[in-house]
Amino acid sequence: MFELASKGLSLVLVGRNPSKLEATSSELRERYGTAIEVKTVTADFAKLSGEEIAAAITGATEGLDVGLLINNAGVAYPYPRYFHEVGRELMESMLRVNLNAVVWVTKGVIDGMLKKKRGAILNIGSGSSVYLFVSSSDPVWINQSFYRNVFKEHRP
Numbered sequence: 001m002f003e004l005a006s007k008g009l010s011l012v013l014v015g016r017n018p019s020k021l022e023a024t025s026s027e028l029r030e031r032y033g034t035a036i037e038v039k040t041v042t043a044d045f046a047k048l049s050g051e052e053i054a055a056a057i058t059g060a061t062e063g064l065d066v067g068l069l070i071n072n073a074g075v076a077y078p079y080p081r082y083f084h085e086v087g088r089e090l091m092e093s094m095l096r097v098n099l100n101a102v103v104w105v106t107k108g109v110i111d112g113m114l115k116k117k118r119g120a121i122l123n124i125g126s127g128s129s130v131y132l133f134v135s136s137s138d139p140v141w142i143n144q145s146f147y148r149n150v151f152k153e154h155r156p
Contacts, residue, residue: 002028009068010037012060014105016044039064045073045101046093053101057108065116066109071102072124114154 001011005028015021021040028038041060045053075097077086106121113119 002031004068005032005036005038008035010039010064012039012041012064012066014041014043014057014060014073016042016046018042045097046075047096048101050100050104050107053104054108057105061109061112064112066112067119069106069109069113069119069121070124071105071122073097073101110154 001013001024005011011028013021013024018040021042025038025040028036039060041056043053043056048056075090075094077090102123109119
């Protein structure tokens with residue numbers, strides 16, 4: 001994100017920890033001053049419904065020219081374990097953050113991108129996904145199914 005800010009791109013940072021968001025936004029403002037705008041949105045994707053996620057993102061980006069969406073949120077097992085050992089709560093959290101949130105965050109910005117006929121979406125997955133059953137399927141589904149179909153629907 002610091003590289004993007006150094007190029008003059010304004011940022012909307014979304015995370016579940018308000019103190020980390022504030023620290024990061026303060027450092028960005030300190031480095032780049034008024035050359036960029038930094039907004040923060042505190043949201044725990046594991047606890048919000050899809051509609052709540054989309055509404056939070058839409059509200060935070062209203063009136064902004066969102067040219068790039070970077071999906072970087074993710075949840076993984078806290079330590080290695082077999083799939084059958086993963087509890088329901090952790091499994092739900094992983095699915096909500098790693099799949100559901102990606103779809104709904106995209107829903108929150110794609111209308112503006114389509115109106116302007118430009119924009120890009122980048123998904124960043126974890127290297128640990130190589131070792132995790134559910135998490136490893138998440139980037140595959142997101143990149144090979146969801147975004148491929150979104151691209152096909154809206155390409156020029």
